[in-house]
Amino acid sequence: MKKLINDPKNVVTEAVAGFAVAHPDLVRVSLDPIYIVRADAPVAGKVGIVSGGGSGHEPMHGGLVGVGMLDAAVPGAVFTSPTPDPILAATQAVDGGAGVLHIVKNYTGDVLNFETAADLALAEGIEVASVIINDDVAVKDSLYTAGRRGVAGTVLVEKIAGAAAERGDDLASVAAVAEKVNASVRSMGVALTPCVVPHAGKPSFTLADDEIEIGIGIHGEPGRERIKMEPADAIVDRLLGPILEDLPFASGDKVLLFVNGMGGTPQVELYVVFRRAAEALAEQGIDVTRTLVGNFTTSLEMQGMSISVLKLDDELTTLWDAPVATAALRWGR
Amino acid sequence: MKKLINDPKNVVTEAVAGFAVAHPDLVRVSLDPIYIVRADAPVAGKVGIVSGGGSGHEPMHGGLVGVGMLDAAVPGAVFTSPTPDPILAATQAVDGGAGVLHIVKNYTGDVLNFETAADLALAEGIEVASVIINDDVAVKDSLYTAGRRGVAGTVLVEKIAGAAAERGDDLASVAAVAEKVNASVRSMGVALTPCVVPHAGKPSFTLADDEIEIGIGIHGEPGRERIKMEPADAIVDRLLGPILEDLPFASGDKVLLFVNGMGGTPQVELYVVFRRAAEALAEQGIDVTRTLVGNFTTSLEMQGMSISVLKLDDELTTLWDAPVATAALRWGR
Amino acid sequence: MNLNVTWAEAWIREGARVIAEHRAELNTLDRAIGDGDHGENMDRGFQAVVLKLDALPAGSTPGDVLKLVATTLISTVGGASGPLFGTAFLKAAVAVGTVGDLDAAAVAALIAAARDGIVLRGKAVVGDKTMIDAWTPAVDAAAAARNADASVVTLLQQAADAAAAGAVSTEPLVAHKGRASYLGERAIGHRDPGAESTTLLLRAAAETAARA
Amino acid sequence: MNLNVTWAEAWIREGARVIAEHRAELNTLDRAIGDGDHGENMDRGFQAVVLKLDALPAGSTPGDVLKLVATTLISTVGGASGPLFGTAFLKAAVAVGTVGDLDAAAVAALIAAARDGIVLRGKAVVGDKTMIDAWTPAVDAAAAARNADASVVTLLQQAADAAAAGAVSTEPLVAHKGRASYLGERAIGHRDPGAESTTLLLRAAAETAARA
Numbered sequence A, B: 001m002k003k004l005i006n007d008p009k010n011v012v013t014e015a016v017a018g019f020a021v022a023h024p025d026l027v028r029v030s031l032d033p034i035y036i037v038r039a040d041a042p043v044a045g046k047v048g049i050v051s052g053g054g055s056g057h058e059p060m061h062g063g064l065v066g067v068g069m070l071d072a073a074v075p076g077a078v079f080t081s082p083t084p085d086p087i088l089a090a091t092q093a094v095d096g097g098a099g100v101l102h103i104v105k106n107y108t109g110d111v112l113n114f115e116t117a118a119d120l121a122l123a124e125g126i127e128v129a130s131v132i133i134n135d136d137v138a139v140k141d142s143l144y145t146a147g148r149r150g151v152a153g154t155v156l157v158e159k160i161a162g163a164a165a166e167r168g169d170d171l172a173s174v175a176a177v178a179e180k181v182n183a184s185v186r187s188m189g190v191a192l193t194p195c196v197v198p199h200a201g202k203p204s205f206t207l208a209d210d211e212i213e214i215g216i217g218i219h220g221e222p223g224r225e226r227i228k229m230e231p232a233d234a235i236v237d238r239l240l241g242p243i244l245e246d247l248p249f250a251s252g253d254k255v256l257l258f259v260n261g262m263g264g265t266p267q268v269e270l271y272v273v274f275r276r277a278a279e280a281l282a283e284q285g286i287d288v289t290r291t292l293v294g295n296f297t298t299s300l301e302m303q304g305m306s307i308s309v310l311k312l313d314d315e316l317t318t319l320w321d322a323p324v325a326t327a328a329l330r331w332g333r
Numbered sequence C, D: 001m002n003l004n005v006t007w008a009e010a011w012i013r014e015g016a017r018v019i020a021e022h023r024a025e026l027n028t029l030d031r032a033i034g035d036g037d038h039g040e041n042m043d044r045g046f047q048a049v050v051l052k053l054d055a056l057p058a059g060s061t062p063g064d065v066l067k068l069v070a071t072t073l074i075s076t077v078g079g080a081s082g083p084l085f086g087t088a089f090l091k092a093a094v095a096v097g098t099v100g101d102l103d104a105a106a107v108a109a110l111i112a113a114a115r116d117g118i119v120l121r122g123k124a125v126v127g128d129k130t131m132i133d134a135w136t137p138a139v140d141a142a143a144a145a146r147n148a149d150a151s152v153v154t155l156l157q158q159a160a161d162a163a164a165a166g167a168v169s170t171e172p173l174v175a176h177k178g179r180a181s182y183l184g185e186r187a188i189g190h191r192d193p194g195a196e197s198t199t200l201l202l203r204a205a206a207e208t209a210a211r212a
């Protein structure tokens, strides 16, 4: 394992410190407890939005803090949900009096730690609503699992909820629109290579030179199925199948198509994937009216990608188009 | 080698086709000859700016096409400069009557092919100026080399020249500001792992598990020196030394600090690097007034990064801050 | 013989030591069916606990030690195991109250309360391939030992043995909770890391009790 | 014996065949001291040339073939070698003009013009570890053969032999042009890929001439 780090124990702190010097116009950070807030937090009268989770998925969530998106991001250790203390501190730091929304990916650790933080915040008089994101169709949602995971669809929830909060929606409305996005987005991913967690120093799993892992999670967890390598177009079709069936998406739907890189995949490949995904949707009469391509929800240096499809209506489209100014996603200002 | 591609011969075309569907608001593309132009090209009365080079460095240059930056990008095969035909076609497509600037990285192939294209454009009555970018201090500029290479500093040249063109500067002025940026920026990179060119199917060089390559180029060329792995802070200091000496930068200088990922390095690591680089500059009394962090000038999936330092004055700062709207770099609109 | 605050402190220090010793092993178990950080998480938490123990005020009770463990784990571990073990120690602290000496009944209640805390937060049942598969057999063994009027040392030994068997029993299972549940059938054949760390902690309790 | 358009076409087809055959080898040479694409670039160009040759109009001259090679290489190869070999064939075409039959003098002039074209664009001198290290000895050998009144076949064979020796001679050199120049001392011990492809092309010229 070779990594551009110093002591593995300090990776997250040093990265957040670096983030602060790199983006002083967008954010402020606290290093103990560790969190990132938008430069002008708290914004009086605006619903605050806090997300977080294990580190290693950058730019999610720190790179999504800024006007029109998150008010705060709380990074845990690599691939480990943060503890309640920094979540509480971040919640307090962004509370502008209109309450705070927690956007939580559906992992036992994230859910439990945010739950505790929300209880503590409530005890301090801050109104908190929580939305649990579970867009990953690779995991069956049933009584017999911890439920679907939250993956790249989280970025879309954060953008749209952020726009709703920015235009002044109240806490219940912001939570409702976040729920609506979560209910309308489906994702699935593939890994070509594993990733290496700094403190572990070895890959989270191994894949032969001709194998890929379908339905991969974003923490280096193995996926559901291991298959032989295929051409990109075939892989895209393999991921899109379960995604489209699940909602289900239908001919005539307007959608946002999001091809997310897992970190180590060259951009040319993401666009090769995007080309086929857009073509495949067109073949089914689904109308791609908004797009996003890039490394947003990553797994360190993992090679691979996920596809997310979000069903749009006028409200979601308007909120998607609204200005946003974060390190990783920016337009309109 | 596992890659999200179909036939290796079609990678660039399919990626450019995907880019077109992903960013219809920003660009238009031609697939034969292959080039990418901003959606509203040609802009009457504005100097057109064309760059290009081998593919595999994305988002450079296609992701930098748009208002306030490039008018066109011409992608060659992976790591191979494009031929004169598409460069000429792109030059014609963006000529708004005020002439066209070619921004060319200093590689024999790029220089020769752009040279031919410029001759052909001239023969068709288009005024062309060329600026050769050579910011890489890892290569000694002497009679005995092909001269310094153009690396990540190219992105800074393109942003600033693009802003000058956008505000209406004439061809000579735009070329002059591009030359000024090139004269004021120095870069150097490091690789932790090699990259794999699709048609080659194997790494361009091999590095042992504890070795890194200092002074790496952006085409998978070996660097100048191979050393044992070191902590990130030590590597940063090792790159900054030659960069700062070369211009030279001095205490009191205002600079833009740019940490560029080579493609496969996780963002946490880039910010760990940024932290130390900013600290090291501060120690020397150099004032980091603008920043850029991310994967801009990549070498496919290579792990590693480069550091660029650009000396700023008021003019360059104003042009840097001007609005830009491309797939990879966007603010102010 | 009863167990006092000296034991409680010794237990936790020994627990921290064995967690550190088995850090890589717990990571490896978690890498197979989770995300590879369970040893890291537990070790980070217990190292923090040890530092806090160094500053434990004189006159503290076993319950104070358990409360300190709880709050420290909650605020340093993160992940799923942080809130789960944290709540376990919190409920255990409430169960033992302020008494200075724990008899067999109190220790059995401590273990049961810990388990109940984990269930309260994580909603797992036996057979879900989680730490509960170690805790619940331990609770049952402690209750049985208590009914048989066993010594507190024997009670803890039998609880630890039951936890160890419970951890082994997770191997053939498909998981229904936690990250391992995403794997479906592919989780079969791997031991649950949280059940293993549970066993390490209960074994540390028994061994320090034997030495007390 | 003189060489006509049939030879010119045969030469280029054979050149395309050997370039394709040595594609991986040229990539490997380029991977050591460049960016690993030289075989790829040359093969892409010559495959395009072959397609164009299929549509060569009746009555074409050797010069027409060379011009077609030039424009096709320029518009399909890219990289450093595209403009360099393209210019080489362009200047060679100009040198042979519109004659239908090339004698030894014409072939010697062809090779010299090709080399001069490369120097015009790339400014390399012998010893810079480039394709010039193969071309210039070939030019000199051709001139010597011409002065010795050798047959055109012998002339081409001696040119090809000289190019081959020139390619080998690049091995101990540090490079002063092209990507290999970035490597400094580390380029020592590796053969220049462009010198090698030059040799392949001149060898194809000689062999097709012998069969003409």
Ligand SMILES: Nc1ncnc2c1ncn2[C@@H]1O[C@H](COP(=O)(O)OP(=O)(O)O)[C@@H](O)[C@H]1O
Pocket: A079, A080, A081, A108, A109, A110, C030, C034, C035, C036, C037, C038, C039, C041, C042, C078, C079, C080, C081, C082, C084, C118, C121, C122, C123, C124, C129, C130, C131, C132, C177, C178, C179, C192, C193, C194, C195
């Ligand atoms: N719902 C649950 N109930 C009980 N234990 C659980 C539950 N979910 C997970 N666990 C336990 O947590 C352990 C994993 O902890 P850890 O690796 O530290 O956290 P994370 O899964 O967040 O990375 C599992 O081995 C399992 O024993």
Ligand SMILES: Nc1ncnc2c1ncn2[C@@H]1O[C@H](COP(=O)(O)OP(=O)(O)O)[C@@H](O)[C@H]1O
Pocket: B079, B080, B081, B108, B109, B110, D030, D034, D035, D036, D037, D038, D039, D041, D042, D078, D079, D080, D081, D082, D084, D118, D121, D122, D123, D124, D129, D130, D131, D132, D177, D178, D179, D192, D193, D194, D195
């Ligand atoms: N200035 C130059 N003059 C002559 N030949 C050169 C020059 N620069 C490069 N070359 C030749 O070009 C070859 C490399 O070609 P190629 O790999 O196709 O292009 P690129 O270097 O752009 O990848 C080198 O092996 C060398 O022979």
Ligand SMILES: [Mg+2]
Pocket: A054, A079, A080, A081, A109, C035, C037, C079, C080
């Ligand atoms: Mg974890």
Ligand SMILES: [Mg+2]
Pocket: B054, B079, B080, B081, B109, D035, D037, D079, D080
């Ligand atoms: Mg090349």
Ligand SMILES: [Mg+2]
Pocket: C030, C034, C035, C036, C037, C038, C079
């Ligand atoms: Mg884990």
Ligand SMILES: [Mg+2]
Pocket: D030, D034, D035, D036, D037, D038, D079
């Ligand atoms: Mg090359």
